Amino acid sequence: MLKPRPSRVNALQKNILRWYGKNSRQLPWRKTNDPYRVLVSEIMLQQTQVSRVEQKFHHFIKQYPTLRALARTSRADVVRAWQGMGYNNRAIRLRDAARIVMEERDGRLPSDTAQLEKLPGIGRYTAHAIACFAYGQKVPVVDVNIRRVLSRIFRKMNNVFDLKPADEIWELAARILPENVYMWNQALMDLGAAICTAQKPLCESCPASNLCSSRTLYKNRAPGNARIRRSKKSEPMYAGIPQRFWRGRIVEALRKVNGEDSISLTKVGRTIKPDFAAHELPWLKRLAQSLIRDGVVERVKASRTTKIMLAKG
Numbered sequence: 001m002l003k004p005r006p007s008r009v010n011a012l013q014k015n016i017l018r019w020y021g022k023n024s025r026q027l028p029w030r031k032t033n034d035p036y037r038v039l040v041s042e043i044m045l046q047q048t049q050v051s052r053v054e055q056k057f058h059h060f061i062k063q064y065p066t067l068r069a070l071a072r073t074s075r076a077d078v079v080r081a082w083q084g085m086g087y088n089n090r091a092i093r094l095r096d097a098a099r100i101v102m103e104e105r106d107g108r109l110p111s112d113t114a115q116l117e118k119l120p121g122i123g124r125y126t127a128h129a130i131a132c133f134a135y136g137q138k139v140p141v142v143d144v145n146i147r148r149v150l151s152r153i154f155r156k157m158n159n160v161f162d163l164k165p166a167d168e169i170w171e172l173a174a175r176i177l178p179e180n181v182y183m184w185n186q187a188l189m190d191l192g193a194a195i196c197t198a199q200k201p202l203c204e205s206c207p208a209s210n211l212c213s214s215r216t217l218y219k220n221r222a223p224g225n226a227r228i229r230r231s232k233k234s235e236p237m238y239a240g241i242p243q244r245f246w247r248g249r250i251v252e253a254l255r256k257v258n259g260e261d262s263i264s265l266t267k268v269g270r271t272i273k274p275d276f277a278a279h280e281l282p283w284l285k286r287l288a289q290s291l292i293r294d295g296v297v298e299r300v301k302a303s304r305t306t307k308i309m310l311a312k313g
């Protein structure tokens with residue numbers, strides 16, 4: 001278990017918060033503590049880059065300004081509004097969470113992390129982010145950036161991809177919280193995004209460098225040398241393209257269909273893959289079934305063909 005000296009923690013907090021005061025990113029969801037807006041931003045940020053979320057956040061909030069408005073919408077419409085974000089099942093889970101909160105909690109998003117984690121699409125990180133950023137609770141927030149930053153600062157890492165186990169970092173993060181928790185959690189995220197990046201940490205410019213156990217690993221390293229090959233996780237592919245992109249293309253094809261119209265699988269195949277051939281139908285069916293399981297797509301039984309559409313729900 002990591003137990004840093006209080007004097008080191010104090011100095012670190014001071015340095016990092018001072019750096020954040022001058023370098024914080026001006027992000028739209030940092031200008032509010034409205035639980036609904038925090039929820040939307042955190043779900044969007046789960047698997048999408050900050051720059052993309054910045055573009056989409058305002059449009060989404062304009063279309064669904066309240067939890068009530070989101071709860072009332074159909075799955076098809078929320079998936080349409082999610083265009084450009086990828087991982088469409090997040091939109092479904094977000095809408096479903098809004099409905100549960102409206103129906104079972106009188107429209108009030110819980111502030112308790114355990115209650116938050118019971119809602120669709122909300123895991124440990126997102127629950128803590130909502131508790132801290134919306135309700136001002138003194139809880140740690142550990143995303144991939146913060147896990148990396150704290151791993152490096154408190155243990156000498158052997159290479160840029162070394163990380164301490166997540167549970168250990170959650171414990172450590174809880175132990176070193178300062179008074180201004182909101183600012184601290186945001187500061188660690190920004191430090192991980194701008195300075196202590198995954199492959200090329202800029203130790204020379206880092207406000208934590210004189211207190212960091214890993215600074216000598218990266219200091220004075222020529223740009224590019226920090227890259228160490230890691231075993232790539234194999235991602236399911238088809239025709240040289242990840243299956244998740246094909247899923248995204250199916251949803252994109254269905255977004256363009258008017259109203260509640262459906263289209264045949266064969267037509268979907270030709271839309272997403274110009275050289276689509278009949279023998280590829282079983283592959284396409286499996287993809288469509290995975291989208292049906294996630295609640296993004298619905299199957300419509302037609303007389304001779306299988307047709308699909310965005311889920312109405």
Ligand code: SF4
Nearest residue numbers: 196201203206209212
């Ligand atoms: S000194 Fe280097 S390794 Fe340590 S936190 Fe800063 S950027 Fe990361």
